[in-house]
Amino acid sequence: MVDVDGFKDINNILGPAAGDDVLRAIGQLLVAEAWSGTAVARIGGDEFAMWVCGLTAEAVKPFARQLLAKISELAPMGHEDMRISASCGIALFPHDAQEPVELIGDADLALHAAKAEATANVALYSPALRTDALDRRLSSIDLHRAVANGEFVLFYQPQVRLSDGVLVGAEALIRWLHPSRGLLSPAAFLPALEGSALAPQVGRWVIEEGCAQAARWRRQGAADFRMAVNLFASQFHTGDLPREVEESLARHGLPPEALELEITENIVLSDHSTSIDALTRLRQMGVHIAFDDFGTGYASLSLLTRFPVSCIKLDRNFVQAMLQAPREAAVIAAILEMGRALDMDVIAEGIETEAERAYLAARHCPEGQGYLFGRPMPAEEFEARLGQAAAFVPQGAAERDAGSRAC
Template identity: 40%
Template sequence: MNRRRRRLGLAARMTLPALVLVIANTLAVGTYVVHEVKRTGGQRLLAMGLETARAAAREAAGLRETPPDAVVARIAARLAVNDDLLYVALLDARGKTLGRASRSGAPLPPPLPGEISRSGPGGPVHRQLAAPGTGTRYLDIAAPVQGPGETRLGFVQVGVSREGLHRQVRNILLSTAGVTLALLVLGGLVLLHLGRRLAAPLQALMDATREAAEGRFDRSVAVTGDDEVGELAKAFTSMQARLRKTFSELTASQRRLRKAQRMARMGDWTWIPENGVVTCSENLARMLGLPPGDAVLPYAAFLEAVAPEDRERVAGILAAVARDGTPQAVEHRLKGPDGRSFHVLNTVEPTGGGDGLPPGVMGTVQDISDRKAAERKIRHLAYHDNLTGLANRALFMEILETSVAQAKRKEALLAVLFVDIDNFKRINDSLGPEIGDRLLAEAGRRLNACVRTTDRIARPEAEEDPEPSAARLAGDEFTILLVDLASPQSAAIVARRIQEALAPPFQVEGHEVYLTASIGISVFPFDGQDAATLLKNADTAMYAAKDQGKNTYQYYTTSMTADAFRRLSLENSLRRALERGEFLLYYQPQVELETERIVGGEALVRWRHPDMGLVSPAEFIPLAEETGLIVPLGAWVLAEAARQAKAWIDAGLPPIRVAVNLSSRQFRERDLRKTVLGALEAAGLESRWLEIEITESILMERGEAAVALLREFREAGIDVAIDDFGTGYSSLGYLKHFPVTSLKIDRSFVQDIPADADDAAITAAIIAMAHQLHLKVVAEGVEDAAQLDFLRRQGCDAVQGYYFSPPVPADEFAGLLAREAA
């Protein structure tokens, strides 16, 4: 039914104007004919009535001697010959009816009009009246009857019916209506014919076009002919074939695009602000965990898929593109179906508007999680230490600079802790670099656990890449940045926490290793206004902590800058001191308690700087160990001590053992045996007059290698003493395994005896147990008679200290020997 209506409507639109024109013309002609008939018919009726009235008036004038009824009868004869006459009446001069004749049902003659009854001689007067009751209209005509001399004898009154005229008009109207109806019927037939011949092919083309718009191209259009419709059908069929091919290629291309987008983890979307709707592609819907196929969702719901941290920024960019029409690209995070966020690159550009489509915004989303992970990995490698995973120097300095700038704005405090593992080089050389690396990695983890969550120094790049809390600058040096401190003293709390964290032993491949750290602290804004100064001053404070005996922390003070400059100057001068002959040896006598005679002397190196004067060993020995200069310096001490001992003997002085300290760095040298024996040989000194002093830590660190080397020394006749006994491992049990000849009790135990009961007990125990192992005992740091008496009562073999003599130059020591020989 709808199709037929469309078909008739199309035909009607083509033929209705002509049909309306014909009908309008027919109606116009009919109207004109009716008008003319009414006009001419009325004129004819009036003329006939007037003539009838005049003729009757003349006839009545000729019969003025005849009775009125006879006159009326004569006049009434006219009714028989004229159907339009309704009545005829004869009236006297005063208007009184003398007689009348009328048709059945005709109205009675009305009274004469006043104008004719009062007027003088003249023609007939007519008027149009309506019959009472029926309303039928008719003409009433009155004509005067004139006698001789223009004498008015009376009137003749005639009624003329208009019904005949009305019947004629009705007949014309009926004819016109018939013609109009015939035209309508004919037009309907024509429309039906055109609907079949013209609208049907067009409707077929319309249906095929509608299906093509929906992506269906299978409907064929069976329209033939060479007219315009046929040409249109041929053109459509050709276009349909091209569209079918293009659509097929487009569908295949879309399938390939979807596949490529799935492989590349891409999707696209379109937002029409006018209706507030976002349409997502199948791939984007899959990435967001939406139902399969294209997903249509409100704009607010689309923004909900953006990670909360990025939502406001993304909404602003989309609004800017919609407003300004400028394409933009933004990286942000989306929430996946599992609730976790992933990184995407969203390329946004305007769409529609100029081509008739509603203006909107479209975007292409690509999952760049792998790229971001690779960037984080590259950045981690660039800014982190491979061994410990902590931040490296570059990252530390970058974050320190940022933190200083923030602290300046907020007028806040921050601190830099410079942490250096004590004696790590010795440990690394003793146990090997592999174990050393594992120790550093574990130390880094312990340091990282010591700080607050807010004390972070790595850049906040991504939530998947946790920020490190500590940095490794190089080797065994670490740094920690503390921000938003309540006071400068807060840094000391972390420093103590670091010391506590490092205190438990490290278990590495069967080795139990103890680590300590020296920590330097600088505080912003007091100790520096920039990152470089703060780090340098923390480093300076760290060295001050080492100078305090290590395993402690020190705040930076301005005086340390001068100390650091002095240290740098000393290091530079130290490298040339040997060449310039600036070193000399002092000797401190070792006195046998039984005889109170000098039986030995400890060689102690001194440095006479040309500008600074005599430099304390506490200053330059650590520098020599750090720089490696201790090896050539130690070789010189050995050679010089052996030469001096031989010189005293050659001078006739009593021979004594000269004790020379060997550092852990020297002990790691492969040719140490060659160096020692070479010094004896060069001086011509018998090996029994040389004693080598080593610390407990050297024995424990070097293990079997130390035992083997010491045996070689003993086999060569060289005595071996354990120096500073009691400050290191302090285990008498291991001594029986090492080829040593004596122990030297450290001055820290001697200085408070006999007042300190604990130190006295320890000293007595060391002496007793050493004698049980057939070892001699030498006590260091003896400064008064009470100490001497206690040691004598405990059976100590020898003592060394200021009570007898401080370290003195070789010539003064020779004087001491000479006095004993006298």
């Protein structure tokens, strides 16, 4: 199975006539490379199939790579500057399957594996690919059921002012109360959820639930309580995020400054114009915008000036290495100074020891969160501690060391 890489871009940029010419050129090349006993077909879109006889298992990958190399040399419609690339998935008869439909399906699974692997454009079928595909299908079915049945819940991790330990807010963190597997952390399902069409719907529910809880706790006496909510990238491309946030705030009588929306690097890098416009409208409403996991990826410092960010979140990896590693300590100091210069809040994540808290407080880091102050917890537990005096002062070492890190 052969599939053209980036065919949608060719159509969008050069027009459908250029796309048609690419398909014709590849089809003619595949036919020219065929011999007796070989069949070639275009089976849909930009996908082609070849039934090749007379090749040994050892020779099939070199043959495929040679085929893709010739495709890359094509220059349809005289576009000498156009670079065409393709990916190839291979299934072997009778080793992988004996039924034609099953063999084609196996080759298609291998093709998807080849396209997903950035460093290889040829892949052989293996049974693990079908198992992975089945797992993805089951995950998709599970996710749809979870949304329909309300199986997602929010846990809350306290955020405190480091100078005196006063509670200032919480970060809402999604969990899945699975009917057979129990409580699942985000690592078990978030990648599948983020890549599904359900992400915007779940994202809207998180905002609605987070606003409802924040309003409840503010009414109970936490007057300046702030709720931090994580966004999915797809929420910027489906619906009207600022309007949805505004409506949710109004429903619960929550002032905009009581909500903080956390964005990550993949959001700000995926579509500048769309995300900048939405975030600017949100910031003009008074909603806080936090840049999560800052400094861990490829985002440039200029994003802090172009995006309406009001808060920088220090990644836990810097925090937990800063007392032993001068380089991490220097990064912490630089980000804190940058936050002050840009008039942005800074929240340090992953604080687990009193020494880490004292180090950050001495350097005037405004806020922090981590196991030292509390693990992510259900709303009922958070509310119970919220009603206690000094509820969010550092917890005991034995409590902090029990169990694994929160996601």
